[in-house]
Amino acid sequence: MIPLADPTAEYLALKDEIDKALLDTAVSGRYILGPQVEMLEREIAGYTQVAHAVGVASGTDALKLALTACGVNPGDEVVTTPFSFIATADAISGIGAVPVFADIDPATFNLDSALVAPLITDRTRAIVPVHLFGQPADMPAIVALAREHDLAVVEDAAQAIGAKVGENKVGSLGTAGAFSFFPSKNLGCLGDGGMVTTDDPNIAERVRRLRVHGAGAKYLHDELGYNSRLDEIQAAVLRVKLTRLEEWTEIRRELAGLYDELLTGAGAGELTTPHVAPGVRHVYNQYTILSDDRDDLAERLRRRDIASTVYYPRPLHLQKAFRFLGHETGAFPNAEAAAGRVLSLPMYPFLGAEGVREVAGALLP
Numbered sequence: 313m314i315p316l317a318d319p320t321a322e323y324l325a326l327k328d329e330i331d332k333a334l335l336d337t338a339v340s341g342r343y344i345l346g347p348q349v350e351m352l353e354r355e356i357a358g359y360t361q362v363a364h365a366v367g368v369a370s371g372t373d374a375l376k377l378a379l380t381a382c383g384v385n386p387g388d389e390v391v392t393t394p395f396s397f398i399a400t401a402d403a404i405s406g407i408g409a410v411p412v413f414a415d416i417d418p419a420t421f422n423l424d425s426a427l428v429a430p431l432i433t434d435r436t437r438a439i440v441p442v443h444l445f446g447q448p449a450d451m452p453a454i455v456a457l458a459r460e461h462d463l464a465v466v467e468d469a470a471q472a473i474g475a476k477v478g479e480n481k482v483g484s485l486g487t488a489g490a491f492s493f494f495p496s497k498n499l500g501c502l503g504d505g506g507m508v509t510t511d512d513p514n515i516a517e518r519v520r521r522l523r524v525h526g527a528g529a530k531y532l533h534d535e536l537g538y539n540s541r542l543d544e545i546q547a548a549v550l551r552v553k554l555t556r557l558e559e560w561t562e563i564r565r566e567l568a569g570l571y572d573e574l575l576t577g578a579g580a581g582e583l584t585t586p587h588v589a590p591g592v593r594h595v596y597n598q599y600t601i602l603s604d605d606r607d608d609l610a611e612r613l614r615r616r617d618i619a620s621t622v623y624y625p626r627p628l629h630l631q632k633a634f635r636f637l638g639h640e641t642g643a644f645p646n647a648e649a650a651a652g653r654v655l656s657l658p659m660y661p662f663l664g665a666e667g668v669r670e671v672a673g674a675l676l677p
């Protein structure tokens with residue numbers, strides 16, 4: 313049996329250190345916004361090459377608080393991709409703003425920056441590119457466009473911690489970055505967690521307020537906010553796992569390279585391996601292939617007890633929850649085509665070359 317991801321293996325590999333971190337936190341009596349969160353914030357800021365990082369309760373909240381702190385208000389328009397997990401657009405709607413979709417580049421699955429410009433109106437306040445599957449979006453073009461129109465860029469980096477454009481990490485490229493520590497992400501905790509990154513001290517300060525009901529000083533509330541803290545116990549676990557992130561990311565990249573090698577060429581004409589844009593570091597939260605026969609391929613895997621999944625079978629503009637936006641089938645053809653052809657294969661640091669060979673062997677005729 314080969315799963316899609318294996319968070320238990322990650323825990324077991326670090327069991328002694330994680331168990332100690334959990335017990336120490338339990339004994340400390342500091343459970344909310346204590347030293348572990350503070351130290352993790354410093355470490356994540358260092359890792360992502362930004363001045364400030366603020367721990368929050370989830371990746372979804374990281375997006376909401378970052379957008380609000382960047383000045384996005386109810387009624388404002390925010391341009392984003394229709395090919396993502398629903399949290400991307402749910403966060404925009406959740407703060408009362410309006411998601412405006414631009415279609416994707418069919419090769420990278422990321423926002424097509426050329427399609428963003430025509431959507432900018434005088435109500436547009438921000439762009440939310442998603443670094444889907446661990447590959448950075450076309451940030452140079454998106455950031456240039458945002459500068460030109462005085463817009464914020466909030467990176468949805470939930471799947472992409474450690475990914476880079478040139479030497480620059482995601483989360484440091486826009487106005488703010490939003491990370492998720494959901495267990496299946498490349499840096500996952502034992503539950504929910506998230507982080508906002510930014511170089512702007514005012515944005516960081518506002519996120520710090522928003523996560524504690526808008527309080528500047530204790531019991532003095534400058535605005536209304538949320539209860540959205542990263543738990544101390546999750547921060548303690550994340551600090552242990554962060555020490556292995558680079559090593560595990562390199563293993564993911566090697567496994568992806570092996571998939572590429574085995575799935576390209578003889579007998580594999582019916583599937584396309586991931587396209588990596590030049591100059592970026594893809595961190596493969598998912599290894600996602602394209603095929604007209606993806607349901608048959610998934611069935612072939614299932615028969616050998618190998619997991620696979622479709623991220624995502626229905627683009628956001630065709631979700632019932634977003635029917636109020638009024639989009640029809642055909643509105644974003646590249647996103648719709650991708651939704652019909654993608655298949656994500658098992659990908660995790662403990663999959664091993666043997667695992668990759670087994671998956672590839674099951675896929676090839």
Ligand SMILES: *Cc1c(COP(=O)(O)O)cnc(C)c1O
Nearest residue numbers: 370371372397399400470492494
């Ligand atoms: C996981 C994810 C989120 C949300 O993160 P949570 O921690 O689950 O709230 C947002 N965007 C993308 C692209 C994701 O994959």
